[in-house]
Structures are given as structure tokens and as C-alpha cells.
Amino acid sequence: MPWAILWELLLPPICLGCERLLRSAAIRGLCSQCAPLCPPLAADLRSLGGITACYAYDGPLARALQQLKYGGAAGWAGPLGRLLAAEPLLRAAGDGRRWDAVVAIPRQRDRRRRYGLDHARLLRHHALAHAGVPTRERVALVRVRDRPAQVDLNAAARRDNMHGVFAVAQPAKIAGRRVLVLDDVTTTGATLRAARDALLGAGAAEVGALALLRTPP
Ligand SMILES: [Zn+2]
Structure with missing residues (x-):
């Protein structure tokens, strides 16, 4: 996605909280005043049901993600990706042991058309670039079918709703590999678990699951 990289090169690094200019692009997305307002998730919320998340879906981080997802503000993918780049699970x-591949949850086709971007792929790209990991997508998840909205469903219904949604585009490249699957937000974990099932079903040896944000339970 060269336009996304160009976008970030043109825009100086700004703080996700106060939108002030950061002195260095090496700063992880939040200035020293805003960082304490967005603490990493406590240990008991960080890893639930095999899914790791870094921060709560709240405050400036939730706002920036909403602007990226629904407002077409692709410039937020850089600062959000910088936060994700600091997460050790992204690398290994x-x-x-390092992952053989990092794949993003693909956005539903109708939403990609409506909002003009695939936010999780953008996050993946910026996170890996900032972490110094090759960004080329050697393996991709695809949506076999779009699913109805999850918002009004309970956890069990979400799980059923997601069953069979994903497939792996190049299963031969997955066999015996260690793969990390990445999403922007996790709530019940149904989406990441469905993706993990598809990757394991395609022959992956191990699948990790990581989201930038977690909706508080
Ligand atoms: Zn700030």
C-alpha cells in the first residue's frame, strides 16, 4: 500500500491523544502527557481466551481508530501502528520464536467499498514497518462470506455467526508455519478465533492472535 506510506511520510508524527507534533517519529504514538492517559491493559485483561490485546478500547485510541475505520482518516494508521509495533507479541x-507470517483480518467487502480502506491491513503494514519486520504479505486470509453485523449478538451467537467466514488464500504457504493473526479491536474474540481456526485448518503449526484494543468486558 504505497499511498499509505506516502501519506505518513508527508504527515509529521503526531500524538494520538492531543494531536501535537511529536519530537521524534521514534516516539510510540503518544506524547509524554497523553501516554499516562492510555495505559497498557492490566495483566488480567491483556490475554483472554488465547487472544492478546494491548490497550482498552477507550479515550483517544478509540477515537483515532473510529476516525480511521469510519472517517477515512488513513493518517491515523501510522500512529496506531507505532503503538502496535511496541508489542513484543508482534515479532515473536x-x-x-519469530512468526513466519503476520496476517490481518480482512474487512468485509461492502465496508471496504463504503469507507475506502481496509484498516486492519493498514495497521498491520505500519506496525510491521515500524517494528522493522518485512511487510510483504506472503499469506492472506480471505472472507468466504460476509457475515451479518455482530453488534446485537451475545458471545455464543457471535461465535456461530463467524463460523466458516474465513479461508486461507494460499494454504500451501501455511503448512507447518507459525502465524500471527492481527485485528484492530477484539470484543468476544469470535472474529480472531474464527481466523485462527481457518489458519489451523489450513495446516498452520501455531497461530497467535493479537488485537490493538479490547472492548472492556
Ligand atoms: Zn499528546
Whole structure:
């Protein structure tokens, strides 16, 4: 996505909270005043049901993500990706072994058309670029079917709703590999779990699941 990179090169790095200019692009998305307002998730909320998340879906981070997802503000993918780049799980599993591939949850086709971008892919791209990991997509998840909206469903219904939604585009590249699947927000974890099932079903040896934000339970 060269236009997304161009976008960030043209825009100086700004704080996700106060939108002030950051002195250095090496600062992870939040200035020293805003960083304490967006603390990383506590240990008991960080990893739930095999899904790791970094921050709560709240405050400036939720606002920036909404502007990226629904307002077409692609410039937020850079600062949000910088936050994700600081997450150790992005590079390697708990045992320290690096992932063979990092894949993003693909956005539904109708939403991609309506909002003009695929936010999780953009986040993936910026996070990997800032983490110094190659960004080329060697493996992709695809949506076999779009699913009805999840918003009004309880956890069990969400799980059923997501069953069979994803497939792997190049299963031969997955066999025996260690894969991390990445999304912007997790709520019940149904989407990431469905993606993990598809990757394991395609022969992946190990699948990790990471979201930038978690909706508070
Ligand atoms: Zn700030």
C-alpha cells in the first residue's frame, strides 16, 4: 500500500491523544502527557481466551481508530501502528520464536467499498514497518462470506455467526508455519478465533492472535 506510506511520510508524527507534533517519529504514538492517559491493559485483561490485546478500547485510541475505520482518516494508521509495533507479541511468540507470517483480518467487502480502506491491513503494514519486520504479505486470509453485523449478538451467537467466514488464500504457504493473526479491536474474540481456526485448518503449526484494543468486558 504505497499511498499509505506516502501519506505518513508527508504527515509529521503526531500524538494520538492531543494531536501535537511529536519530537521524534521514534516516539510510540503518544506524547509524554497523553501516554499516562492510555495505559497498557492490566495483566488480567491483556490475554483472554488465547487472544492478546494491548490497550482498552477507550479515550483517544478509540477515537483515532473510529476516525480511521469510519472517517477515512488513513493518517491515523501510522500512529496506531507505532503503538502496535511496541508489542513484543508482534515479532515473536511467548517462546521467543519469530512468526513466519503476520496476517490481518480482512474487512468485509461492502465496508471496504463504503469507507475506502481496509484498516486492519493498514495497521498491520505500519506496525510491521515500524517494528522493522518485512511487510510483504506472503499469506492472506480471505472472507468466504460476509457475515451479518455482530453488534446485537451475545458471545455464543457471535461465535456461530463467524463460523466458516474465513479461508486461507494460499494454504500451501501455511503448512507447518507459525502465524500471527492481527485485528484492530477484539470484543468476544469470535472474529480472531474464527481466523485462527481457518489458519489451523489450513495446516498452520501455531497461530497467535493479537488485537490493538479490547472492548472492556
Ligand atoms: Zn499528546
